[in-house]
Amino acid sequence: MDKPSHLSVVIDLSLTQWTLCAQSTNPPGITLQDFLSQLLAFLNAHIACKDENTLAVFGAFPGQSVMLYSSTGEVTTTTAESTDANTYRPFRTLDSTIMSSIAERLDSYDGMTEEAPIGLVGCLTKALCYINRTITTALSSSQGGEGAAASVDPRILVLSVSPDQSSTYIPIMNSIFSAQKLKVTIDVGKIFGAENVFLQQAAHLTGGAYVQVERADALLQYMMMSFLPAPAIRQLISVPTQDRVDFRAACFCHKRIVEVGFVCSVCLSIFCQPVPVCSTCRTKFPMKTLQRLRDARPLAAPPGNAPPRPPVQKNGTTTPARPG
Amino acid sequence: MAPPAGRRVGDDFVDDSDSDVSITGLDDETSRAKAKGKGKAIDRNKKDKGKAKAKEQPYAWEASYSRSWDTVQEDERGRLEGAVQDWIARGRRRRLLAPAAAIRRTIIRHLVLVLDLSSAMLDRDMRPTRFDLMLQYAREFITEWFDQNPLGQIGVVGMRGGLGERIGEMSGNPQDVLKAISERHKLEPTGEPSLQNAIEMARASMSHLPTHSSREITIIFGSLTTCDPGNIHDTLDECLKDRIRISIVALAAEMKICRDLCAKTGGVFGVALNEGHFKDLLFELIPPPAQRAVARAGAPGANPAADLMIMGFPMRLPDTSPPSLCVCHSQMKSEGFLCPRCLAKVCDVPTDCDICGLMIVSSPHLARSYHHLFPVKPYAAVMSLEDTPDPSKRCHGCSVAFRDTPATMLGAAGEGMSPLGRYRCPECQNDFCTECDVFVHDVVHCCPGCGK
Numbered sequence: 001m002d003k004p005s006h007l008s009v010v011i012d013l014s015l016t017q018w019t020l021c022a023q024s025t026n027p028p029g030i031t032l033q034d035f036l037s038q039l040l041a042f043l044n045a046h047i048a049c050k051d052e053n054t055l056a057v058f059g060a061f062p063g064q065s066v067m068l069y070s071s072t073g074e075v076t077t078t079t080a081e082s083t084d085a086n087t088y089r090p091f092r093t094l095d096s097t098i099m100s101s102i103a104e105r106l107d108s109y110d111g112m113t114e115e116a117p118i119g120l121v122g123c124l125t126k127a128l129c130y131i132n133r134t135i136t137t138a139l140s141s142s143q144g145g146e147g148a149a150a151s152v153d154p155r156i157l158v159l160s161v162s163p164d165q166s167s168t169y170i171p172i173m174n175s176i177f178s179a180q181k182l183k184v185t186i187d188v189g190k191i192f193g194a195e196n197v198f199l200q201q202a203a204h205l206t207g208g209a210y211v212q213v214e215r216a217d218a219l220l221q222y223m224m225m226s227f228l229p230a231p232a233i234r235q236l237i238s239v240p241t242q243d244r245v246d247f248r249a250a251c252f253c254h255k256r257i258v259e260v261g262f263v264c265s266v267c268l269s270i271f272c273q274p275v276p277v278c279s280t281c282r283t284k285f286p287m288k289t290l291q292r293l294r295d296a297r298p299l300a301a302p303p304g305n306a307p308p309r310p311p312v313q314k315n316g317t318t319t320p321a322r323p324g
Numbered sequence: 325m326a327p328p329a330g331r332r333v334g335d336d337f338v339d340d341s342d343s344d345v346s347i348t349g350l351d352d353e354t355s356r357a358k359a360k361g362k363g364k365a366i367d368r369n370k371k372d373k374g375k376a377k378a379k380e381q382p383y384a385w386e387a388s389y390s391r392s393w394d395t396v397q398e399d400e401r402g403r404l405e406g407a408v409q410d411w412i413a414r415g416r417r418r419r420l421l422a423p424a425a426a427i428r429r430t431i432i433r434h435l436v437l438v439l440d441l442s443s444a445m446l447d448r449d450m451r452p453t454r455f456d457l458m459l460q461y462a463r464e465f466i467t468e469w470f471d472q473n474p475l476g477q478i479g480v481v482g483m484r485g486g487l488g489e490r491i492g493e494m495s496g497n498p499q500d501v502l503k504a505i506s507e508r509h510k511l512e513p514t515g516e517p518s519l520q521n522a523i524e525m526a527r528a529s530m531s532h533l534p535t536h537s538s539r540e541i542t543i544i545f546g547s548l549t550t551c552d553p554g555n556i557h558d559t560l561d562e563c564l565k566d567r568i569r570i571s572i573v574a575l576a577a578e579m580k581i582c583r584d585l586c587a588k589t590g591g592v593f594g595v596a597l598n599e600g601h602f603k604d605l606l607f608e609l610i611p612p613p614a615q616r617a618v619a620r621a622g623a624p625g626a627n628p629a630a631d632l633m634i635m636g637f638p639m640r641l642p643d644t645s646p647p648s649l650c651v652c653h654s655q656m657k658s659e660g661f662l663c664p665r666c667l668a669k670v671c672d673v674p675t676d677c678d679i680c681g682l683m684i685v686s687s688p689h690l691a692r693s694y695h696h697l698f699p700v701k702p703y704a705a706v707m708s709l710e711d712t713p714d715p716s717k718r719c720h721g722c723s724v725a726f727r728d729t730p731a732t733m734l735g736a737a738g739e740g741m742s743p744l745g746r747y748r749c750p751e752c753q754n755d756f757c758t759e760c761d762v763f764v765h766d767v768v769h770c771c772p773g774c775g776k
Contacts, residue, residue: 067723074723122773125768125771126720126772129719129721129722129764130721132722132759132763133722133759136759170698170770173691174768174770176688178769181767243642245640247637247638247639247661247686247687248639248687249687249690260664260665260682261635261637262633262634263634264632265431265536265632265633266430266630268431271632275632283630293634
């Protein structure tokens, strides 16, 4: 564990979801206050692990994505912090910057208008841009001596409480592929809400951990066990992860999950039944193909039933929720 | 003879090698590609140096000769690093300025890679030999190609001793293709190349493919001759009928037949100037080609190249599931993918199920090609801050601070470079820095501001 590790945390700050989470009793929920205090303890632990560890925190608010804190000091807070002799200075800066940034933004939201979908995609791409910049500056400063391998071990942690948004499918897949290229691991902590298929795929494809938190009041323990170790140590410390990943796709017409889909060869849009014209690119398909496909298809099952799957032992996962 | 007026001292020494600017760490293919001057061109140009940048060129071939070393200037501290960085960034921006409209591209691709294994490939003008370099770049090309086109298939054919040799069968698994070209002793170059035999062999292996996939042949050709049994123009006509696109990367010089093959079939022809240029030319063939407009007399309206394909999306079995036999290798394994139609276990996707013939694809494979269909709009360079009422101080992507004063532009001020280092997205009107600009357009394909 020689390499310093960089952690980018993306916090889902959807107000409706957090209210629901605070009110839920089964499974036991957690308020935003408690969550933030446990999160700050985790972030302090990350900085304390190694002196060169770097951190960046992004908040996914409804309709916008903001960088809340970064260890290279890009985010400055307007409130003056009082010096406290009992607190370790870096921890104090971190805590106060994050809390004041969140408080500033949250004040601007009123409960009247319908909440816009959270800017999760914006946060992911910003985290990737930030990581890209730290890698390139590290490379250009260390050129001429050391190898070309990145001297930082980057990872992204997404703490999510909201369900999937079908409109974010393509951007999230693009982010996953760029994370693969940059060798970034994406971990996901699902604190509340139904299973998030896109984030499951993100964790699986980048070699990260997807953890469904069942006891939200013990969140700090989950975070320390699963998300604190750097990717290099994860071969030694076995981190709990989700093995059964749903790679099925959702059809473009009904947003239903399909197992056998019909794909347009031009635009790769997926349909659940043979259509004469593709709705995305408006190409007409030859009649012969449609005939052949309609004859070859088994009798259409009523919508909503997926064929029974062979049982797979897994720790308490429920059937996957449908996106969108 | 007195030197003409304006001739600078020290011009007698001419570095004839490829690198005209010898700065450590400069990996600049564009400048090297331009400065492939031979001795004679420099001789003539010296006399013209008094005039501005040798505008009068008595010979036509001098027009392509440009003196890239003049544009590199020192900054106020006498260092060249800034100029070098600028040059590299400009090269990258130039590539991005290519139109990124959402044109129709064929995503399902079948490619036959034809490698020249004739004795001309043992020439040492590219280090260590053309043959070794070709193999190395072919490996990188294949890896990158499958990365960008996961639904494609590659087959490998060699041209050796006047015959076409089938080196690798058409396969969708990158490991299989790499294995086929890994055995170096089987690929020793000898004899004469035969373009016609190789193209015929490639064409035959692609004849059974459906029409909606694109059929391509990419030839790496190092010789100046071809030794054909018949009329190669007949082969060309056959290829046109089969709608095969031929692209050639030549290592020696341009041959008219190669140029014709590419032009008529709609492919790309290039002659590699040096190693870096060779790699660039080869990698240009990786993104899916634009679909050509096919004029058909019958069936107007129905696009013959479009078809509806049936695909299955599997469920992945983890390591903990009970072991069973896989249908591809008949080996006992725990992990694998289940075909949704016949519930057979296959080892790896994408593949065709061996039992029921269904194409099994996982949704990330399809998603990998989406960025070709929904590209990000190029960012406009911000020249001045007069129009913006409240410019942001930091890059929207990585939060690095922008410079306040415009930097002096070396060389041509245009070419899409912003003196303030800001680039604006036309949709969300956010400003980004140079790094983020290149990163977003090359890697992420999704603008952080728009969230699309």
